[in-house]
Each structure stands twice: as structure tokens, then as C-alpha cells.
Amino acid sequence: MNEIRAPQSQPSQASFRATPLRRSWASPTTLLALLMMAVLQVGLWWAWNRPATTLPDFNGRVTGFAFSPFQRGQSAEDGSWPAADTIRRDLEMIATQTNNIRTYGMQGGLDRIPELARDLPLSITLGSWLDTRLELNADEIRRQIAAAQNPNVARILVGNEVILRADLTTTQLIRYMEQVRAAVPGKPVSTAEPWHVWLDHPELGSAVDFITIHLLPYWEGLPVDDAMRFIMEKLDAVQAMYPNKQIVIGEVGWPSRARDTGAARASVVNQADFMRRFFIEAQKRNLDYFVMEAFDQPWKTSFEGLAAGYWGMYDLDRAPKWLLTGPVEEYPNWLRWALGAALAGVVVAGVLLWRRPDIRMPGKLLMAGMAQLFCASLTCVLLMMSTTYLSHFAAAVWSALIAGQILLLVLLMADTFEMAETVWGRVWRRRFTPVAAPASTKMPKVSIHIPICNEPPEMVRLTLDALAELDYPNFEVLVIDNNTMDPNLWEPVAEHCARLGARFRFFHLGKWPGYKAGALNFGLRETAPDAEIVGVIDSDYIVNSDWLRRMVPFFADPRVGFTQSPQDYRDNDGSFFKRLMFWEYAGFFHLGMVTRNERNGIIQHGTMTLVRREALRNAGDWSEWTICEDAELGLKLFRDGWEAIYVNQSFGRGVMPDDFAAFRKQRFRWAYGAMQIVRGHMGALLNPFNRELTLGQRWSFVMGWLPWVGDALGVVFLMAGLVWSLGLIIAPMRFDFPIALFMIPSIGLFVFKIAQIMTLYKARVPTSFGNRLAAALGGLALSHTIGKAVLKGLVIRSAPFLRTPKMADAPAFVQGLVMAREELLILLATWAAMIGVALAHRFSTREAMLWCIVLFVQSMPYLAAVVVSLVAALPSKPKETVPTQHLPLPGAKTPAPAEANVMARTAAHG
Numbered sequence: 051m052n053e054i055r056a057p058q059s060q061p062s063q064a065s066f067r068a069t070p071l072r073r074s075w076a077s078p079t080t081l082l083a084l085l086m087m088a089v090l091q092v093g094l095w096w097a098w099n100r101p102a103t104t105l106p107d108f109n110g111r112v113t114g115f116a117f118s119p120f121q122r123g124q125s126a127e128d129g130s131w132p133a134a135d136t137i138r139r140d141l142e143m144i145a146t147q148t149n150n151i152r153t154y155g156m157q158g159g160l161d162r163i164p165e166l167a168r169d170l171p172l173s174i175t176l177g178s179w180l181d182t183r184l185e186l187n188a189d190e191i192r193r194q195i196a197a198a199q200n201p202n203v204a205r206i207l208v209g210n211e212v213i214l215r216a217d218l219t220t221t222q223l224i225r226y227m228e229q230v231r232a233a234v235p236g237k238p239v240s241t242a243e244p245w246h247v248w249l250d251h252p253e254l255g256s257a258v259d260f261i262t263i264h265l266l267p268y269w270e271g272l273p274v275d276d277a278m279r280f281i282m283e284k285l286d287a288v289q290a291m292y293p294n295k296q297i298v299i300g301e302v303g304w305p306s307r308a309r310d311t312g313a314a315r316a317s318v319v320n321q322a323d324f325m326r327r328f329f330i331e332a333q334k335r336n337l338d339y340f341v342m343e344a345f346d347q348p349w350k351t352s353f354e355g356l357a358a359g360y361w362g363m364y365d366l367d368r369a370p371k372w373l374l375t376g377p378v379e380e381y382p383n384w385l386r387w388a389l390g391a392a393l394a395g396v397v398v399a400g401v402l403l404w405r406r407p408d409i410r411m412p413g414k415l416l417m418a419g420m421a422q423l424f425c426a427s428l429t430c431v432l433l434m435m436s437t438t439y440l441s442h443f444a445a446a447v448w449s450a451l452i453a454g455q456i457l458l459l460v461l462l463m464a465d466t467f468e469m470a471e472t473v474w475g476r477v478w479r480r481r482f483t484p485v486a487a488p489a490s491t492k493m494p495k496v497s498i499h500i501p502i503c504n505e506p507p508e509m510v511r512l513t514l515d516a517l518a519e520l521d522y523p524n525f526e527v528l529v530i531d532n533n534t535m536d537p538n539l540w541e542p543v544a545e546h547c548a549r550l551g552a553r554f555r556f557f558h559l560g561k562w563p564g565y566k567a568g569a570l571n572f573g574l575r576e577t578a579p580d581a582e583i584v585g586v587i588d589s590d591y592i593v594n595s596d597w598l599r600r601m602v603p604f605f606a607d608p609r610v611g612f613t614q615s616p617q618d619y620r621d622n623d624g625s626f627f628k629r630l631m632f633w634e635y636a637g638f639f640h641l642g643m644v645t646r647n648e649r650n651g652i653i654q655h656g657t658m659t660l661v662r663r664e665a666l667r668n669a670g671d672w673s674e675w676t677i678c679e680d681a682e683l684g685l686k687l688f689r690d691g692w693e694a695i696y697v698n699q700s701f702g703r704g705v706m707p708d709d710f711a712a713f714r715k716q717r718f719r720w721a722y723g724a725m726q727i728v729r730g731h732m733g734a735l736l737n738p739f740n741r742e743l744t745l746g747q748r749w750s751f752v753m754g755w756l757p758w759v760g761d762a763l764g765v766v767f768l769m770a771g772l773v774w775s776l777g778l779i780i781a782p783m784r785f786d787f788p789i790a791l792f793m794i795p796s797i798g799l800f801v802f803k804i805a806q807i808m809t810l811y812k813a814r815v816p817t818s819f820g821n822r823l824a825a826a827l828g829g830l831a832l833s834h835t836i837g838k839a840v841l842k843g844l845v846i847r848s849a850p851f852l853r854t855p856k857m858a859d860a861p862a863f864v865q866g867l868v869m870a871r872e873e874l875l876i877l878l879a880t881w882a883a884m885i886g887v888a889l890a891h892r893f894s895t896r897e898a899m900l901w902c903i904v905l906f907v908q909s910m911p912y913l914a915a916v917v918v919s920l921v922a923a924l925p926s927k928p929k930e931t932v933p934t935q936h937l938p939l940p941g942a943k944t945p946a947p948a949e950a951n952v953m954a955r956t957a958a959h960g
Contacts, residue, residue, distance in 0.1 A: 095388035101377035114150030125349035131158030156193035164200035180209035271312020303342035308357030310895035348439030395422035413474030564674035611692025634828035651750025654684030678723025725843025765837035775883035787897035833911035866920035
């Protein structure tokens with residue numbers, strides 16, 4: 051390499067190796083932040099789980115229990131019935147709490163309950179199950195008659211809620227009761243129905259020996275404090291209608307877990323509160339009742355909803371959920387969960403703060419607090435999962451949801467860390483100030499490559515003219531035209547290169563494989579033998595004359611493999627769409643690239659880059675298997691151990707996409723290419739035993755692209771949410787809302803992401819509040835496109851063809867809608883689902899409201915896409931009258947006035 055020396059006044063330019071930070075998270079401020087947030091989390095757990103001490107005590111004996119002896123994994127639906135010995139154990143257990151039970155069916159050995167309880171102090175109200183299957187009904191009645199001969203059967207119930215379900219007519223049901231009464235004389239016969247059925251069907255009341263009513267105020271949507279009033283009112287109403295008949299409450303209870311029904315909220319504390327107060331009132335009034343029910347029966351949830359599995363006073367493992375006296379806790383073992391979550395939060399935050407001990411106290415508190423929130427959220431989900439009866443399918447669904455939530459929370463932590471180190475970090479170890487080498491310095495030869503394809507010749511001529519003005523003694527320019535079939539596009543460029551002299555060489559390749567990478571590889575083969583550095587710029591870039599003189603000196607350090615400066619733009623014509631794109635791009639170069647550079651993990655983008663030729667050839671040249679050959683090359687160079695230099699200063703300006711379709715197409719290519727790179731370098735990125743990349747470089751690439759994976763996850767969640775919403779509307783009893791712990795993180799991440807963007811821009815991107823909002827809107831509008839690109843990039847090897855709708859002659863409004871037609875359809879579907887759920891569930895519960903908010907939040911990227919597409923389709927201002935604007939980076943030179951009139955068009959700038 052020719053000798054070049056950095057000026058003595060700028061030693062950091064040639065000797066740039068960063069001094070490692072003294073890493074420690076045991077500093078007093080760090081320990082204080084970790085401790086404060088951990089104590090805060092445990093305190094919130096304590097406040098949330100304080101025992102209920104105001105509940106009344108009941109010291110009597112429960113009058114009766116509804117009895118279903120199904121064990122874990124058993125179900126009447128699939129014919130897995132409890133064995134006789136387990137039924138016997140349940141009977142022995144329940145006999146210590148009551149002297150009365152009622153049963154519900156005769157199949158699967160349940161008709162043996164009277165026989166199994168013969169020597170126990172239990173009186174049995176024997177029930178049969180009737181529905182539309184007449185043959186099964188006949189068998190139930192036959193078995194019931196036989197079992198009712200046992201002396202411990204005191205009463206008989208023929209069917210349960212048959213009229214409520216409309217399985218039989220009252221006439222049919224009365225005939226079944228008459229058949230049983232005739233076969234078992236002397237034992238009272240009835241059926242069981244909710245209170246309103248008895249009021250609506252007096253003929254049924256006349257046909258029974260006693261009235262059995264179900265009083266379940268939870269299903270009425272009443273708050274627990276109003277439940278007792280409701281029960282007594284309905285009981286008195288039925289008694290008034292049938293004054294000469296005994297009233298038996300066949301079911302009374304409150305679930306310990308379920309979704310809200312109106313104002314009714316299921317919880318262990320509410321169940322204990324309701325049941326204790328009912329027991330006391332029932333004892334005063336000498337009521338005959340059966341608690342719904344003895345043991346939880348989760349097999350019923352498949353046809354009655356989540357609440358059906360949680361009515362028991364005992365859980366499925368026969369443990370009491372609460373006692374009849376004393377305080378009641380929702381989660382008695384909450385302290386162990388809280389301490390585990392707090393400790394995990396300390397570890398997560400401690401590891402991250404160990405990487406950046408220079409972060410000031412506000413940033414440490416933010417990191418520690420978000421880590422505690424991260425771990426508390428996961429812990430709460432796991433705690434909820436531990437108290438939920440899950441089938442294998444349900445467990446798989448929960449596991450998938452937890453995996454998705456973990457990804458969301460990891461994104462949240464990564465965003466928090468970026469904000470903490472960007473806003474509150476004290477030390478920046480790899481900030482480089484380019485200083486032009488003196489004119490007398492001997493500089494290595496640079497070969498600048500410009501791949502073009504179907505580009506407007508007037509645009510390329512401006513790029514070449516700017517290169518001709520470079521203040522650098524030793525360079526060449528290779529223009530490689532590939533896959534341009536129209537001679538009117540490439541011949542003027544060839545003629546212009548000839549006019550500029552021997553430094554400029556033009557190559558027309560015609561139909562050529564490998565796209566841009568293929569053209570660049572051809573250029574490598576034609577590069578001058580003495581060229582030591584290869585530069586690449588896009589065909590629309592007008593570079594500053596001092597670009598090479600300021601950037602090449604960094605290669606004096608033999609460890610430098612490539613340098614990179616930001617992309618900048620000269621066609622911000624003042625329209626909202628151009629302004630939106632301009633500042634959306636700016637965030638990446640001011641924020642993402644700066645923090646990546648701290649870890650020597652920048653993204654190499656395909657313009658304004660300089661690469662050591664030796665490093666490029668050793669890396670195997672440009673890869674033609676990916677559509678993001680530039681970013682892939684950067685990763686290969688890092689794997690080979692090279693250092694990169696990022697200078698946050700503009701040395702050239704290009705043009706932005708002209709419409710939303712091109713903007714979206716460009717981002718699709720970036721995201722799709724990123725996933726190709728992930729697949730191609732999976733081992734280096736994710737294998738902890740692969741040492742080719744540093745931990746910081748892995749973090750930069752994985753966490754840098756993880757938000758795009760989050761966009762893909764958002765697409766999947768939205769599609770699943772639309773399907774689930776359809777179920778919530780059509781079959782509300784079979785489809786429950788996801789628990790709030792699954793819904794809240796997606797809302798919180800959205801809110802935090804917007805707040806993070808605004809905070810980071812305010813701290814590091816010098817622009818107005820309105821421009822920050824515009825940048826956030828632009829990023830949001832691309833979420834669906836990025837999500838699709840990631841999903842396709844993970845499964846498709848070749849880049850999919852993207853068709854841009856041709857609507858040049860249509861009105862601007864129509865053009866905008868057509869360009870965003872896919873997002874528009876999804877937006878309308880999401881809003882329709884939101885309205886449908888709100889109407890179906892009357893917006894009356896927390897779950898319904900949260901679900902609608904989730905749908906609304908998930909629709910925001912689609913609304914943003916439609917808005918941006920409409921704005922982009924509006925006619926722009928006359929370009930020749932608008933001044934040039936470029937990134938206000940430190941040290942950036944003001945572009946020449948003539949550039950203000952240059953607004954070349956490019957279909958897919960990138």
C-alpha cells in the first residue's frame with residue numbers, strides 16, 4: 051500500500067482503536083438503580099396481592115354440593131370416565147364437608163355413585179342428562195331408574211337445563227319425568243332450570259314435585275356486591291309463583307377464574323366473598339341448596355366457555371381454593387414469584403448496564419425499570435399459566451403466545467437500551483472526524499464503481515460531473531451498465547464518459563446475471579491493477595469534491611476494511627411526502643448507524659462506501675445470492691476480522707423515491723435482503739460457539755434487524771386476531787378473549803416505540819417536532835411491507851417480483867388508494883372486526899375493551915400506509931423553485947446552488 055499518514059493534529063484518524071470501557075455494574079449508582087426498581091416491583095406485587103381481610107367468616111356446614119368426579123385429563127366429551135376408586139375417594143372427601151350431593155348423568159359408571167356412597171353419610175339427588183339424542187335419553191332414564199332404587203337416593207332430577215338449551219319441549223320433558231315417577235314411587239321428581247325458565251313455563255312447575263332453580267349471578271353480569279340481592283329477589287319471585295312447592299337451589303356459585311361478564315369479575319377472592327355471604331344468608335333462611343360445584347371441571351370449557359372450568363370450591367387436584375374462615379389471597383405463593391421476577395430483572399438490567407457503565411442515572415433507572423417490567427410481565431403470564439387448566443392444544447397456543455410476548459419484550463428491552471445509551475451515555479469511543487490529507491500526501495488509487503440499469507442519462511451525467519471534480523489525485527471511475535436494452539438510455543452515458551477522459555470507463559453488459567452484484571463483480575475484474583480501494587456510489591449521487599481526500603486516510607490503519615458515510619438527499623422539495631421520507635431516513639444515519647459504529651457493527655449500504663480491495667477479494671467479492679449485497683459484504687468483512695469506520699458526515703446527496711409504491715418497494719428489498727443474510731450467516735450470528743463476530747457485532751445485527759421480525763410478528767398476530775375476532779362475534783361462548791397479560795404488551799410496545807422515536811430524534815436528530823412526527827408516520831406506514839418481506843425472506847430463496855400498480859392517468863386520490871390497496875383492505879377488515887366485537891360484547895367488559903384497543907393499535911400501521919400513500923399521490927410543488935435541503939450533519943458542506951434544480955427521477959432508489 052502506498053504510504054499515507056494522518057495529520058499529527060488528528061492522531062485518532064490513523065490510530066482509532068477504541069479504549070475499552072471499564073465495565074462494572076457494581077457501581078453505587080448502578081446498584082442503587084437496580085435495587086430501587088427491584089423493591090418497587092416487589093412492592094407492586096404486595097399491593098396487588100394483599101389478602102382480603104374483610105370477608106365474613108362462615109362456621110357452619112355446607113348444605114350440598116354439585117358433584118362431578120372427573121379428574122385431570124378426563125372428560126365426558128371424549129369418553130374418558132373416572133374409575134370407581136377415584137369416585138369413591140372424592141365421595142369420602144366431600145362427605146367431610148356436607149351431607150348432600152347432586153349428580154348430572156348416568157354414563158361411564160356415574161350411575162354407580164349411589165352404590166359407592168352407600169356407607170357414607172350422604173343423601174343423593176340423582177340426576178340424568180337429557181338432550182336431543184333420544185336413544186341416549188332412553189338409556190339415561192333406564193339407568194337412572196335402576197340407580198334410584200338405592201336407599202341413599204333422596205330426590206331425582208330428570209335432565210338439566212333441557213328447556214334452556216331447547217333440546218326438548220316441555221311436553222317431552224314432562225313425559226320423561228312421569229316415566230321416572232312411575233318407576234320409582236315415593237321419591238320426589240323434578241328437573242333443574244334457571245329461575246326465569248320456571249317463571250316462563252308454569253306448566254313445567256305444575257309437573258314437578260319440587261322446584262330446582264339455578265341462581266348464578268355471574269352469568270347475569272352483576273358485580274359481586276350486588277349478587278346476594280339478585281339471588282334473593284329471584285328466589286322470592288319463584289317462591290311467590292309456586293307457594294305450595296319446595297324450592298331447591300340446584301346451582302349457586304361464582305367462578306374463580308373467567309373473563310368478565312358485564313360487571314361480574316371472576317376471581318378467587320370474589321368467589322370466596324360471594325359464597326361465604328351466601329352460606330350465612332342461607333343458614334339464616336334455612337335454604338336448601340347445592341354449591342356449583344365441588345371440584346373444578348375444565349372439560350366443560352369446550353362448550354360452556356372458560357368459566358365452566360372454575361366453579362369448584364376445590365381445584366382439579368382437590369385442594370381448597372380458600373377456607374370458610376380467615377383472610378383470602380388470590381395467589382397465596384405470590385412472594386416467591388415476585389422475588390424470582392425481581393431477581394431476573396436485576397440480572398437482565400445488570401448485564402446490559404455492565405456493557406455501558408457510562409450511562410447516567412436516568413438511563414440506569416429506565417433500564418432497571420424496563421427490565422423489571424419485562425420480567426414481571428413474563429412472570430405474571432407463567433403464574434397465570436400455572437393456575438390454568440390447559441389441554442395439549444391450549445398449552446401449545448399459550449406457548450406460542452408466550453414466545454411472541456418474549457419477542458415483543460426483547461424488542462422493548464433493545465429499544466430501551468438504545469435510548470438509554472443514546473440519550474444518557476457519557477462516552478462515545480468511536481466518533482471519527484475526517485480530516486483532509488494534505489495535498490503533498492501520497493494517496494492510494496481508488497476505483498469508483500457506478501452500476502446503472504435503465505437510469506435516466508441526464509441523472510447519471512450529473513453524478514459523473516461531480517466525480518470529475520473530486521479533489522483527489524489518483525482515481526478512476528467505472529460505469530457498468532447492465533440489463534439496459536434501450537440504447538437511448540445507455541449510449542448518452544457512454545458518450546459522456548468518453549468526453550470526461552481516460553479516468554472514466556464505460557461498460558455496457560446487456561443482459562447480465564446477478565443484477566447489481568453481478569455488475570459490481572464485473573467491475574472488479576476490470577479494475578486497474580494498482581487500485582487499492584474500491585468505492586461504490588449510486589447513479590443518482592452527487593458527491594462532494596473532498597469525499598476521497600477526507601475518507602481515504604482512514605485506510606492508513608491496516609485494520610480498516612471499509613469506511614462508510616451517510617446517505618443524504620437533495621430532492622426534499624418541501625412536500626410532506628418528501629419531508630417524511632427525508633427525516634425517516636435521517637433517523638437511521640443519526641441514530642442506528644452511530645450506535646452500531648460504537649460496536650464496530652455498522653450496516654454497509656451500497657453508496658458512499660469505500661472498501662479495501664484486498665479485503666473485498668478475500669471475502670469472495672460481492673455475493674450474487676442476495677439482493678442486499680452491500681450489507682452482506684459488510685458482515686463478511688466483520689467475520690474476517692476487519693474494522694469499519696463510520697463518519698456521521700454527509701459527502702454526497704442523491705434522490706429519494708417519488709411515490710409510496712417505490713418507497714415501499716425499496717424497504718421491502720432491504721428487509722427481504724436482511725432475512726437472506728440472516729439465513730446465509732445464521733451460524734455466525736446466532737451460534738454462541740462461533741467466535742468470528744464479537745458480542746457487540748452480534749448485538750448490532752441481531753437487535754438491529756429484530757424490529758423487522760417484530761413487524762412480521764405483528765402481521766401474524768393481526769391475521770390471527772382477525773380470525774379470533776370472527777370467532778368472538780359468531781361463537782362467543784366457544785371463543786374467549788386472550789388474557790389481558792397477552793394484550794397489554796402489544797399496546798405498551800406501540801406506545802413506547804412512538805415515545806422512543808420522539809425522544810431519540812429530539813436528542814440526536816436536529817429537526818422540528820412536526821418532522822419527528824412525520825418520520826414516525828413514515829416508519830409506521832412501512833410496517834406491513836417489512837413484515838411481509840421478513841416472512842417471505844425466511845422461506846423464499848429468490849426475491850419475489852413486486853408489481854407497482856400503473857395508475858398514471860387516475861386522479862391523485864385514486865392513485866393513493868390503489869398503491870395502498872392491500873393495507874386499505876386490511877385496515878377496513880380490522881376496523882370491521884373491532885366494531886363487530888364491540889357490538890357483540892356490548893363493550894361491557896375489560897377484555898372486550900382491551901381487545902378493541904389492541905385491534906385499533908394494530909390497525910395504525912395500515913392507516914399510516916393509506917395516509918402516506920394518499921399524501922404521496924398529491925401533486926408536488928414546482929421543483930425548480932424549491933431550495934435544496936440535506937442532512938444537517940456536522941461538517942457537511944452546502945451543496946452547489948445548481949443542485950437545487952436537479953430533481954432526477956428514479957423508480958426504485960436504493
